[in-house]
Amino acid sequence: MRVMAQIAMVMNLDKCIGCHTCSVTCKQVWTNRPGTEYVYFNNVETKPGVGYPKRYEDQEQWQGGWTLDRKGRLALKAGGRVKKLATLFWNPHLPSIDDYGDPWTYDYQTLIDAPAGTPNPSAHAISALTGKDMPIRWGANWEDNLAGAPGGAEADPNLAGLQDAVRLAYEQAFMFYLPRICEHCLNPSCVASCPSGAMYKRAEDGIVLVDQDRCRGWRMCVSGCPYKKVYFNHRSGKAEKCTFCFPRIEAGQPTICSETCVGRLRYLGLLLYDADKVLAAAATPEPADLYQAQLGVFLDPDDPEVRAVATRQGIPADWLDAASRSPVYALIARHQVALPLHPEYRTLPMVWYIPPLSPVADVAGAYGDDADAVFAAIEALRIPAEYLANLFTAGDAGQVRRVLRVLAAIRTVMRAGQPVGHERGRPGRPVPAAGNRQVRRPVRDPAGPRRGRGAAAGPA
Amino acid sequence: MSGASGWQVFWWVVLPYIALAIFVVGHVWRWRYDQFGWTSRSTQLQERKLLKWGSPLFHYGTFAAIGGHVIGVLIPERWTRAIGIPETAYRWFSAGAGTLAAVLVIGGVVVLAGRRLLVPRVRATTSPIDYVALILLLIVILTGIAPTIGVNLLGHGYDYRTTVAPWFRGLFAFSPDVRAIASAPLIYQVHATAAWMIWAVWPFSRLVHAWSAPVWYLWRPYVVYRARRASPPAEPGTSGRRWRKIGVPY
Numbered sequence: 001m002r003v004m005a006q007i008a009m010v011m012n013l014d015k016c017i018g019c020h021t022c023s024v025t026c027k028q029v030w031t032n033r034p035g036t037e038y039v040y041f042n043n044v045e046t047k048p049g050v051g052y053p054k055r056y057e058d059q060e061q062w063q064g065g066w067t068l069d070r071k072g073r074l075a076l077k078a079g080g081r082v083k084k085l086a087t088l089f090w091n092p093h094l095p096s097i098d099d100y101g102d103p104w105t106y107d108y109q110t111l112i113d114a115p116a117g118t119p120n121p122s123a124h125a126i127s128a129l130t131g132k133d134m135p136i137r138w139g140a141n142w143e144d145n146l147a148g149a150p151g152g153a154e155a156d157p158n159l160a161g162l163q164d165a166v167r168l169a170y171e172q173a174f175m176f177y178l179p180r181i182c183e184h185c186l187n188p189s190c191v192a193s194c195p196s197g198a199m200y201k202r203a204e205d206g207i208v209l210v211d212q213d214r215c216r217g218w219r220m221c222v223s224g225c226p227y228k229k230v231y232f233n234h235r236s237g238k239a240e241k242c243t244f245c246f247p248r249i250e251a252g253q254p255t256i257c258s259e260t261c262v263g264r265l266r267y268l269g270l271l272l273y274d275a276d277k278v279l280a281a282a283a284t285p286e287p288a289d290l291y292q293a294q295l296g297v298f299l300d301p302d303d304p305e306v307r308a309v310a311t312r313q314g315i316p317a318d319w320l321d322a323a324s325r326s327p328v329y330a331l332i333a334r335h336q337v338a339l340p341l342h343p344e345y346r347t348l349p350m351v352w353y354i355p356p357l358s359p360v361a362d363v364a365g366a367y368g369d370d371a372d373a374v375f376a377a378i379e380a381l382r383i384p385a386e387y388l389a390n391l392f393t394a395g396d397a398g399q400v401r402r403v404l405r406v407l408a409a410i411r412t413v414m415r416a417g418q419p420v421g422h423e424r425g426r427p428g429r430p431v432p433a434a435g436n437r438q439v440r441r442p443v444r445d446p447a448g449p450r451r452g453r454g455a456a457a458g459p460a
Numbered sequence: 461m462s463g464a465s466g467w468q469v470f471w472w473v474v475l476p477y478i479a480l481a482i483f484v485v486g487h488v489w490r491w492r493y494d495q496f497g498w499t500s501r502s503t504q505l506q507e508r509k510l511l512k513w514g515s516p517l518f519h520y521g522t523f524a525a526i527g528g529h530v531i532g533v534l535i536p537e538r539w540t541r542a543i544g545i546p547e548t549a550y551r552w553f554s555a556g557a558g559t560l561a562a563v564l565v566i567g568g569v570v571v572l573a574g575r576r577l578l579v580p581r582v583r584a585t586t587s588p589i590d591y592v593a594l595i596l597l598l599i600v601i602l603t604g605i606a607p608t609i610g611v612n613l614l615g616h617g618y619d620y621r622t623t624v625a626p627w628f629r630g631l632f633a634f635s636p637d638v639r640a641i642a643s644a645p646l647i648y649q650v651h652a653t654a655a656w657m658i659w660a661v662w663p664f665s666r667l668v669h670a671w672s673a674p675v676w677y678l679w680r681p682y683v684v685y686r687a688r689r690a691s692p693p694a695e696p697g698t699s700g701r702r703w704r705k706i707g708v709p710y
Contacts, residue, residue, distance in 0.1 A: 195674035
């Protein structure tokens with residue numbers, strides 16, 4: 001057993017309102033420089049949609065991540081070391097800037113300098129690449145809130161095989177937001193793809209970084225990352241990526257995306273994992289088993305043996321305490337309500353997602369304490385479980401349904417315990433995070449059990 | 461050097477040594493002060509269709525051309541004679557392989573130069589030093605290809621291994637044969653001069669990425685871990701190995 005620590009994130013998709021505040025603050029902090037106009041370490045995608053860059057999830061097209069070779073061994077999907085060096089001069093799998101959208105600003109000076117009397121002077125779009133006028137065709141939020149979805153979102157790779165079941169007609173439309181940052185994978189294919197050895201995973205906290213002094217601009221990390229979360233700075237000629245805000249993390253602060261998240265949907269925490277099991281887990285034969293395999297890599301921070309080995313291997317005591325208090329471990333491993341994004345890429349990603357109930361109102365409180373009705377509601381949710389399964393479990397819809405049922409059950413339990421009537425004005429008990437092991441049976445109202453129709457219903 | 465005029469000595473001895481000095485000192489300076497700028501500055505993000513042909517053609521052709529120069533310039537003619545290769549055989553090999561390399565390089569550089577000048581997105585990334593390097597490269601390539609095809613393949617042949625090559629090797633032995641190079645045809649002289657100018661420009665241009673050819677990627681562990689603790693000096697016997705398998709104690 002080789003115990004390593006990993007800073008990880010869980011995002012609760014039910015809470016995301018798609019406001020893009022995370023993207024904006026991230027950009028202000030990290031990528032508001034020439035060369036990084038199109039670079040979003042954090043972006044928020046509307047699903048279904050083709051994503052950023054276009055169709056990045058289709059690895060048959062982009063060849064990112066890992067695959068298994070004929071003998072069942074782990075191999076980079078885009079090809080091994082010799083092929084990497086042979087294609088150094090032209091990377092066959094690199095997205096072009098048009099797959100992201102030509103970044104632009106506006107010629108605001110025209111508005112100011114227009115002579116008096118000019119009817120409606122307009123600010124032209126100016127390409128950040130050439131400084132010249134350009135037509136705007138695509139950008140990071142082009143398909144926000146299903147804009148252009150009929151005719152556009154059908155290209156979402158996660159809809160493969162579901163086209164018959166999923167209609168993007170207005171009456172049947174579904175959508176949710178998927179905020180994305182770098183996954184800081186346990187088995188990062190970008191690091192493995194970097195010919196220079198400029199990319200590395202920090203041994204202490206697992207954050208994946210690009211050494212800007214060592215990067216030589218070979219671009220293999222950009223194509224090697226299946227999440228397309230390594231970007232090429234077109235000014236500096238070097239790769240850049242989400243840093244998990246390591247200067248903030250080191251100072252004990254949350255990442256900027258977490259801190260400014262309006263919905264407070266991001267959980268940050270430490271996880272312990274067994275580095276010796278990573279490769280075997282990533283080489284699990286059946287893609288649908290990869291989620292369970294990754295769970296098997298994590299170590300219980302309260303296990304005395306794990307703590308003893310971790311201490312012996314140099315992990316500080318306060319890190320072990322952080323791991324055992326970690327909401328991320330509770331959500332991912334203890335209660336298993338969070339799921340990895342695209343485990344089939346075999347990178348063992350470390351930003352996990354609590355899948356959305358859609359719409360929440362259909363599940364929450366609508367059926368009171370009637371467990372059977374709640375579970376039936378899961379089947380009737382607008383987002384097909386199969387679609388979520390293509391995102392989070394490599395197609396295993398059973399795991400998605402299990403999580404949604406747990407979430408629905410927790411909601412029912414928590415709502416039953418919410419203060420009502422004369423207690424409404426009083427600050428309630430701090431509501432423990434869903435899945436936290438400190439969750440106890442909520443205090444029942446003295447009036448006794450009631451049909452939980454929400455706080456407004458009052459005592460029965 | 462007897463019989464060489466002053467400007468011949470200047471042109472064929474002083475200038476090459478100045479270029480060499482700039483080459484060495486420039487690289488040391490660039491490495492110490494500008495590793496952040498040490499990159500291939502790829503423009504594949506901006507334009508990929510032309511680059512698909514231009515870049516591999518140019519690079520693989522250049523490798524072939526470099527290999528040809530090693531054989532033709534660095535290896536003395538008496539060595540190839542000693543192992544029984546006659547001059548005519550060498551010449552036809554040189555003309556054949558050289559023409560192949562020339563076609564690759566000229567094809568690649570035409571695509572790349574055209575792309576750099578005519579594609580607005582690529583042109584916008586081009587710095588003055590890029591233009592200098594590109595112009596010098598074009599001169600070197602054209603003056604290298606013309607005698608390869610025009611003289612060695614189609615013409616009567618010219619044995620540059622008795623003039624250009626001894627002078628070039630002599631520079632590194634500190635006894636350059638000025639009269640040999642001074643007697644070479646003008647096109648070879650232009651070729652050699654432009655080549656020295658490229659050496660002088662090299663450390664300040666994107667050409668430095670050539671020294672970063674990542675061959676050690678072939679045997680490196682896939683996933684690189686780095687710890688923030690200062691790493692102890694290399695153990696005796698490990699020859700300063702930089703990559704360690706993770707978990708292996710120091």
